[in-house]
Amino acid sequence: MTKEFKGRPVAPGSVTAEAVVTKQGFNTLASMQMMFIQSKTKCVDQSNPDIYKKVLQDKALCLPQTIGSTTGGMFLYSAVMSAKAPACLLFSKQIDSLAAAGAVLADVWSEHAKMPTVDRLGDEFLEYVRDGDRITVKPDGTVIVER
Amino acid sequence: MILTSEQKALLDGEKGETMAKVMETLVRCGEIFGAEKMVPVTGEYGHLVLSFGLTFLGPVFDLYQKLIDEGCLSGQKFTCDPRPYDKNVPQSPVQKTAAKFIFGKQSRYEKQLEKLGLLNEDSYTCTCYLDQTGNVPKEGDVLSWAESSAVVYANSVLGARCNRNSGIIELFGSVAGYVPYFGLLTDEGRKADWIVELKTTKLPDAQILGSAIGMKVMEDVPFIKGLDAFLGTELTDGVKTYLKDFGAATASNGAVGLYHIENLTPEAKRQGEKLIRENAKRYVVDDAELERVKNGYPCVWKDPDAKPKLCFLGCPHMTLEQMIDWTVKIEKALKEAGNEKVRIPTVFTASQGVIKEFARTQFAARLKKTGVVVSYICPLMFMDNPLWQNQPVITSSNKLRTYTTARFYSNDEILHFITKEGK
Numbered sequence: 333m334t335k336e337f338k339g340r341p342v343a344p345g346s347v348t349a350e351a352v353v354t355k356q357g358f359n360t361l362a363s364m365q366m367m368f369i370q371s372k373t374k375c376v377d378q379s380n381p382d383i384y385k386k387v388l389q390d391k392a393l394c395l396p397q398t399i400g401s402t403t404g405g406m407f408l409y410s411a412v413m414s415a416k417a418p419a420c421l422l423f424s425k426q427i428d429s430l431a432a433a434g435a436v437l438a439d440v441w442s443e444h445a446k447m448p449t450v451d452r453l454g455d456e457f458l459e460y461v462r463d464g465d466r467i468t469v470k471p472d473g474t475v476i477v478e479r
Numbered sequence: 480m481i482l483t484s485e486q487k488a489l490l491d492g493e494k495g496e497t498m499a500k501v502m503e504t505l506v507r508c509g510e511i512f513g514a515e516k517m518v519p520v521t522g523e524y525g526h527l528v529l530s531f532g533l534t535f536l537g538p539v540f541d542l543y544q545k546l547i548d549e550g551c552l553s554g555q556k557f558t559c560d561p562r563p564y565d566k567n568v569p570q571s572p573v574q575k576t577a578a579k580f581i582f583g584k585q586s587r588y589e590k591q592l593e594k595l596g597l598l599n600e601d602s603y604t605c606t607c608y609l610d611q612t613g614n615v616p617k618e619g620d621v622l623s624w625a626e627s628s629a630v631v632y633a634n635s636v637l638g639a640r641c642n643r644n645s646g647i648i649e650l651f652g653s654v655a656g657y658v659p660y661f662g663l664l665t666d667e668g669r670k671a672d673w674i675v676e677l678k679t680t681k682l683p684d685a686q687i688l689g690s691a692i693g694m695k696v697m698e699d700v701p702f703i704k705g706l707d708a709f710l711g712t713e714l715t716d717g718v719k720t721y722l723k724d725f726g727a728a729t730a731s732n733g734a735v736g737l738y739h740i741e742n743l744t745p746e747a748k749r750q751g752e753k754l755i756r757e758n759a760k761r762y763v764v765d766d767a768e769l770e771r772v773k774n775g776y777p778c779v780w781k782d783p784d785a786k787p788k789l790c791f792l793g794c795p796h797m798t799l800e801q802m803i804d805w806t807v808k809i810e811k812a813l814k815e816a817g818n819e820k821v822r823i824p825t826v827f828t829a830s831q832g833v834i835k836e837f838a839r840t841q842f843a844a845r846l847k848k849t850g851v852v853v854s855y856i857c858p859l860m861f862m863d864n865p866l867w868q869n870q871p872v873i874t875s876s877n878k879l880r881t882y883t884t885a886r887f888y889s890n891d892e893i894l895h896f897i898t899k900e901g902k
Contacts, residue, residue, distance in 0.1 A: 342511055357697055357734065362882050365863055368535030376868075378779040379881060399697060399734040400881065402528045402625035405645025406539055413538035427511060428698055428734060429662070433645030436507045440500055441542060 333479045337457045341473040342427055343435040345448030349392040349419035351465040351477070354382040355458060357399035360407050360430065364388065367407075367416045392467035393418035396458060398431040408434025412447045420469050423451035424458035450475055480510055486517050486657060497549035501651045508648060509659020517657040518664065521621045522639060524598060524614040525557030525653040526607050528625035528646040531860045532563075532585030539647065540584055543591050546654065553596035553653040558607035558614045560626055561796065561828070563860035567852060569789060569824040574866045581864050595650065603855065604830030606723065606796040608632055611832025618745055621664060623652025627736075628727035628795045628878065634737040636714065636722050638745035640664045643698075643736040663736050669746065670700065671739055671755045677705030678765040684889050685721045686877040688764065689728025691772040695762050698734040702755050707742040714743065720798045724876075727795045731878040779884050785871040790821075790897050791858040791885065793828030794876035802827055802837050802853075806846040812898035813849060820850035821897045823873070827853050859883060 359377050367373035373389035398404055408431065411417035417438075421431060427449065435449035450473045457475070461467070466478040482490065490506065492499040509517065529539065546552070564578050564585070589597075598614070605626055607614035616622055618638035624630050625644045633639040642662045644652065652658040662668040673696045677683070692701055710718050722740075729735035739747035739754055746754060792805065805827065813819065827846075829837070834853055837843055846853070862872065862883040872885040873893060880887040888896065 359881065365882070366865065366868070368533075369865055378777050378884065397698065397734070400627070400731055402627045402630065402643055402649075403646045406529060406536070406647050409647065410536050410538045414535070429508070429512070429643050429648075430645045430734075432508055432511045433648045436504055436511070437645075437647060440504045440507065 335460060335477045337453045337475045337477070339422070339450040339453035339473045339475060341471060342432060342451050343439040343447060343449040344471040345420070345446050346469060346471055347420050347448050348466065348468045349390060351394050351461050351463060351467050352383060352386055352388060352391040353394045353458070353461055353463055354380060355396065356380060356382060357397055358393070358395040359400035360398050360404035361401040364407050364411060367411060368414070373411065373416045388418050389416055390419045392420050392422055392469070394422045394458060394461045396425050397423060397428045402430060404430030405433025405437060408447070409437040412438040412445045413442060415445065417447050420448040420450070422453055422457070422467070422469070422475055424453050424455055425451070427451035480506055480514060481516055489655060495549050497545055498551050498655070501551060501655055504648070505651055505655055505657065505659055509661055512659070512661040514659035514661040516660050518621055518660045520555065520623045520652055520656055520658055522616045523555065525553060525555050525622070525649060526614060526624040526626055526629055527557055527559045527650055530560035530562055530603055530857065532582050532588035534581060534583040537584070540588055540591065542647065543595065547591060547594050551654050552594065553650065554656045555653050556596050556598040557653060558598050558602040558604065558612060559592060560603065560605050561855060561857035562603050563857055563863070565854045565856045568826050568854050568856060568861060569852065574864065577864055577866050596653070601831040604796050605629055605857065606798070606830055608637065609798060609830065609833065611799070611836055612830050621658065623649050623658050625649035627730035628723070631726040631730045631736055631738070632723055634663055635726055635739070635744050636719060643734065669737060669754070671702035672696065672699035672759055673701040674755060674759050674761050675701045675703045676761065676763045677703060678763060679769065680766055682709035683769055685725040686728045686875060687769050687773050687889070689725040690732040690877045691764055691769060692762070693729035693731070693733025693735050694772070696733060696735060698736070700737050700739070701735065702739045702741065702747065702759070704741045706740050710743060712742045716798070716800055718743070720800055723795055723798065728877040731881045776880060776887050778886055779869070780871050780886065781869050787823050787871045787873045787896065789870070789872045790823050790825040790893060791828065791872065791874045791876065791879060792825065792893070794858050794874065794879040797827055797829040797833065799833050799836055802829060802833065802846070803840065803842050806842045808894055809849050809851065809898055810845060812894050816899040818898060822900065823897045825851045825897050826858070827851055828856055828858055829853065831855050
């Protein structure tokens with residue numbers, strides 16, 4: 333089964349990856365602060381049962397928005413530059429300023445490493461998508477969910 | 480976005496490719512939020528969130544070196560979040576050794592900060608807005624700050640205007656001298672999306688009330704009714720201390736960048752309910768709701784019944800008033816229990832300015848007698864070390880609870896544990 337959603341490309345790009353889904357706000361620092369000592373970045377945010385202990389690296393992270401520390405964008409930028417980041421960020425709502433910073437920083441300052449980012453995919457996207465779904469992101473903000 | 484000729488020149492590379500990329504980043508971030516222009520940063524000082532030389536943040540330090548090498552320095556002096564490490568904080572030899580590796584870039588990074596525009600050696604604190612550090616913006620100032628607890632305080636209590644900027648972006652704003660005009664910089668963006676009605680029987684714990692509101696409203700702006708019945712209508716030092724801790728919890732448990740408190744905070748005092756949007760949502764907070772929120776905090780210690788090994792107080796950094804108040808409370812509770820020193824190693828964290836002022840009072844010697852350690856660190860970053868994960872640390876900071884494995888207790892519970900039972 334395939335379903336298509338259309339959002340706004342914040343950092344345009346193409347990628348295919350497996351979905352990991354949080355229905356509550358993604359606390360970037362709380363989730364990713366141990367990424368550099370993990371063989372693969374896993375969520376360590378004790379307050380987020382949706383994704384606690386799940387692998388984030390190279391996944392299509394589906395979320396409503398990010399919350400918490402203003403180190404957020406900086407951590408995302410470092411994760412992208414160190415190949416420890418999610419493959420893409422897919423927001424059901426309007427992206428927040430911290431995640432936007434991470435996506436734009438990586439887009440402007442990195443020659444090669446990218447983290448395609450799409451926002452405004454709608455509440456229906458987050459209600460539909462499940463862990464393990466195959467996600468394809470296109471540069472125009474189209475997101476295809478295959479199950 | 481419409482840029483002035485000066486801004487366009489920066490974007491077009493008049494001051495080099497690196498400055499052009501700085502501007503491009505700011506412009507793109509602004510355009511995402513519909514900003515139609517860039518406005519000058521008018522606050523006297525900036526504030527940076529990155530204060531820790533985490534070995535693994537190499538890409539950020541490389542980027543900052545590029546700024547330095549290209550002469551793209553901050554146009555204003557800035558303060559910076561607290562240092563991450565202090566050898567005087569109780570820890571094992573293994574943890575000390577690990578810290579040297581984890582914060583291996585600290586020295587390099589502090590040299591970078593000096594070159595970029597650090598105000599002075601005492602500038603490392605998350606409570607830069609206290610008089611002892613002196614980065615106190617005026618109402619209406621446009622800021623380029625990060626650090627969620629400082630941004631929410633500057634917006635809400637001081638009436639300055641600052642978005643929840645990410646680390647790196649806040650430095651870019653100080654380098655370029657401009658920030659994109661959107662969100663909390665605009666009158667419209669400062670209107671309240673939520674009415675919070677407080678119906679508790681007493682003044683709530685600032686940390687729990689902030690947590691409850693943060694988790695409910697997320698990034699929205701709340702207008703809080705009923706809190707003035709407990710706090711009064713003047714921003715006294717005690718009230719500002721309460722709001723410091725309250726705001727930090729709203730910003731870390733949610734993503735609040737601005738709150739209004741009826742009859743108390745500057746814009747709410749002047750504009751009243753005109754600040755509330757039509758169709759604002761409602762959230763009622765009573766004693767039962769606060770109890771529900773507190774009981775919902777998970778405990779991720781391996782052994783939930785473990786004896787605490789360490790207690791941190793001061794995230795955000797303590798005010799002078801808090802340090803004195805806690806000293807008196809600890810002395811009294813120890814005396815009642817027949818103990819001379821705290822039963823759990825306990826650390827107070829505060830800015831260098833507050834620590835120096837505290838040292839000049841009679842309370843410094845009295846606190847030392849209780850065995851409490853005073854430090855300038857960021858407890859959050861100090862615990863950002865795998866050897867501290869799953870260690871039984873307790874705190875009355877909801878921010879520290881959110882980002883680490885520290886377990887949250889109310890101030891009264893903490894006082895009881897550290898002076899009486901040790902558990």
